[in-house]
Amino acid sequence: MKHLSEEEITLAYYNELDPAVRAHLDECDQCRAAFEELRRVLDGVRDIPVPERGESYGGEVWTRLLPHLPAEKPRRRWLQWWTVAPAMLAVAVAAFVAGILIEQRHETARGISARARERVLLIAMGDHLDRSQMVLAEVVNAAPGAVDLGDERGRARDLVVENRLLRQTATRRGDLSDAAVLDELERTLLDIANGPANPSASDIEALQQRIEKEGLLLKVRIIGSNVRQEGQQL
């Protein structure tokens, strides 16, 4: 009778061999010897003694892991912001129009409308800068080697659109220093958005050096902080 192939002997070890073929193993000394040889090797691999880890091990791993994880991304808040954004924009426009209408009748009311409009703008700007900071921080802290910017690319793409509107608004309002920082931020966000999801070590280092050289993260942080303070004072 035909002897078992190496593949069939392997299947026999893992109990996946057809029972009819397996019956041959009990009858054939040659195949039985080949099977025993394989079993010795594979059982030996399985027998490697492994130190035990208790039930609480998973919790210990989590405790050690947590400081290395990035701060939890406020995705929910971000999504809510996007949901609320059109409504906020509508409020800003309504406040603007109402301000003009009321201006004709009550001079004092115009100040309140303008303040509300300013506050909405500052909130939008602060939120945008917070989210931009997170993206920049992820890039700056990425360890060259196995970088995955897939998530950051998507976020940068969304932020670019928002950034453009805010930059144009800042220019119109005469906030030229804010507009300049937003311009720098926009170029960096565009690079991230249009770059590869898995940049090479040299690419990521070049990007990190540029962000650090321009002090972009710090500038964004400072403007964000100023914007928040201004918003609170209004």
Next chain:
Amino acid sequence: MEWTDSGAAEEARKGNQQAFRVLVERHSRSIFRLAFRMTGNEQDAEDMVQETFLRAWKQMHRYDGRASFGTWVYRIAANASLDLIRSRKVRGEMQAAAEGDGAGAFEHVAADAPSPERLTQSNQVARMLGPALEQLSEMERTAFLLRHYEGCGTEEIARALGVHNNAAKQTVFRAVQKLRRALEPAWGMAR
């Protein structure tokens, strides 16, 4: 409410760290066992557990639920351990460990280990296993580890690898062939 693996993975993909915590707590022990088998060193295995879950967190958006989370993270752990083995090889540390008295590589083996003869053989095999696994392709290594240590059937391995059942079966077979050739000397020495 207790999360299933797939429910927790779905939440973790959205950035929910508490859901990810559930997965870490649930799979750490099996990842440690795999890493220890591959690296042969307790401290390295601990480092690999941490590295594995860090990589998993960063790659959660890529997890598509085709394979179970356990299988997916197992594959990450195998690759992380292999990266370590490669870097050690470059630095020549593997050779130093093999030339030592064996205490370095397996000083923390379980107290209820088998007979001295069998332990000697196991230590020998353990030292050879990492480099032997390195000779396998990524697919072969993953298929073998899933089949041999996790008891996964052909279908689950096929899902994890994204191949047909027959290809998965062939992959396991090729892995066994290669490992057998690489590890047989350990039995020759212990005999």
